[in-house]
Amino acid sequence: MTDYLARIEAETARLATLADDLTVPVPTCPGWTVGDVVTHVGQMHRWAVHVLRNQVQERIWSFQVPTGLPEGAHGDAAWLTAGAAEMLETLRATDPSTTVWTWGPDKRASWWPRRMFFELLVHRADVEIALGVEPEFPAETAIEGIEELLHNLPEARWVTKPLAELDVEGATIHLHASDADGEWTITQGPAGKITWERGHAKGDVALRGPVRDLLLVLYNRRSPGAVTVHGDRDLLDRWLSAASL
Template structure:
C-alpha cells in the first residue's frame, strides 16, 4: 500500500467516524451509530501494536491538516476513541504468553534429540533451552532496569539436568518474565541490545523469539507454521529496526558494498511493503513503501516473508515470487543470518 493511499484511507476513516459520532439523533439512529462504531473498533482492536501506532499517527496527521476549530478537535479524538495508543505493552505480553504456550504444547513429550533443521546443529531440546534462557535473562534485565549489558551466562538459570524437562522449565521462566514485564512501566529507559532502549523492547523481542522458534519446532515436526499477518508484519519491522545494533550482522551488511541496490518485500495478503536500500553509514536504510523500482523484489504472504528474513525459508521456495536480481536477495539473506 502506498503512503498516499494510507493517508487517504486514514483521512476517510477519521472523517466518517467523526461524522457518525457527532451526527444528530434525528439524522442517524443512535443504536445504528453505536453498532457501526463498535464494529470498527472490533476490527481495529485485532491489529498488531505497531499497526495500531501507525494508524494512530495517520489519524492524527489527517486531523492536523484541517484548520483549527471544532471539526479538527473532534478528528483528534478518533485515535483515542478507538484506544489505538493504549496497552501496547500489554498486548505484546498477551501475544507472548499465547505463543510460548503453543511452543510448550508443541515440544512437550517430543524426543528432545529431534533435529531442528532450520537451526543447523540444534535439536528440539536446544530450542527449548535457548528459549528458556532468553526469558530468564530478559526478566533479570528488566527487574534490575540495567543500564549496561549483563551477559546471560552471569544470570542464574537453574537449567534442568534432563532435556526432557526443558519445556516445563521454559514455561516457568516465561511466567516469571511476564510477571516482571507486566509489573514494569514500559516507558522506563534501560539498556537493550536493540533500537528501543526502554522496558517495552523486551516484550516485543521475546514475542518474536517465541514466534520464530515455534516455527522452528513446527517445521522440525513436519508441520506448516502459521503466523498471523499483523504479527508477521510487525516482526519484519522489528527485525529491520534492530539489525544495525547487532554488530556482527551490521558489519556483514556494510561489507556487501552494493551501494544503491534495493530489496523489496511485498506481502500479497495485506499489500504491506518494505524496501531496503543498501549503502550509507549503517549499511542500509529501509522504509514502508512500494514506490519506485527495486533491484529485486520478493512477494509472498506476510508470515512466509517473516520466516524468509529469519532464514527459516529459502528464496527459492515455492511460497515466494522473486523478480529482479536474485543475487542481491541471497546476499542480503546470507549477511543477515543469525
C-alpha cells in the first residue's frame, strides 16, 4: 500500500521551503501569487480535517471551513506546515473505511490521502514554475497522478458541465508516455463524463512525451507544445480548457 502520509509530509516540507516570497506571481494559476497557492493548499488540508473529524456526509466545500486566518490574509510556510500536521494526525486516527463525503467516486476516508498528495504535488509544481525551477517527480508518481485524475474527473461537476457543452461525445484523446510504460485513451461520454482505459489505441488526438509533462498538460500546468501532438489540436485545446481543475 502506498504510504501517502509520508509523501504528504515530504511534499508539504518541499512547498514550505519554496514559500519564501509570497508575492511572486504564479503564471500557471492566473491572478494568483505564491501566497495564494500556499493559502489554497492549507485550506484544502483544513477542509480534509473537518470532513474526517466530523464524518461529514453532505457536500461541503473548502471555502466553507474556517482557516484561522484574518480575512484577506495569506497563510505562510508555518501555517501551511501546521495545517498539514493536523491533517496527517487526523488521517492516522481515522479508519480508512469510514464513510465520508468526497467529491470523487469513492465515499470513504481512504480517498482523502491520495487526493491531498496530488493536490500538493501539482501546487508544488506551480510554485516551482513560478520560481523558474523545473518540477521533478518520478515517472511512477506521474503515472499514478494521471490515473488518479482520470478516476475522479467524471464526478467533478464543475468539469463535466463545460465538457458537455463542447458537444464532442465519442471523441477520444490518447496519451503515450515516452519514458515509461504508460498509455491511456480518454473517451468523452454523455453528460460530459469521461471513461478511460489503459493500453495502445488511436485517438482523435494523441499526445506523446515524458509522463511528467503529460500529467502537467492534463492539469493545464504546461502547454501541449511541451509534448508531441498528433491529430485534432483544436479538440485538445478545447477539451483541456473545459477539463481544468
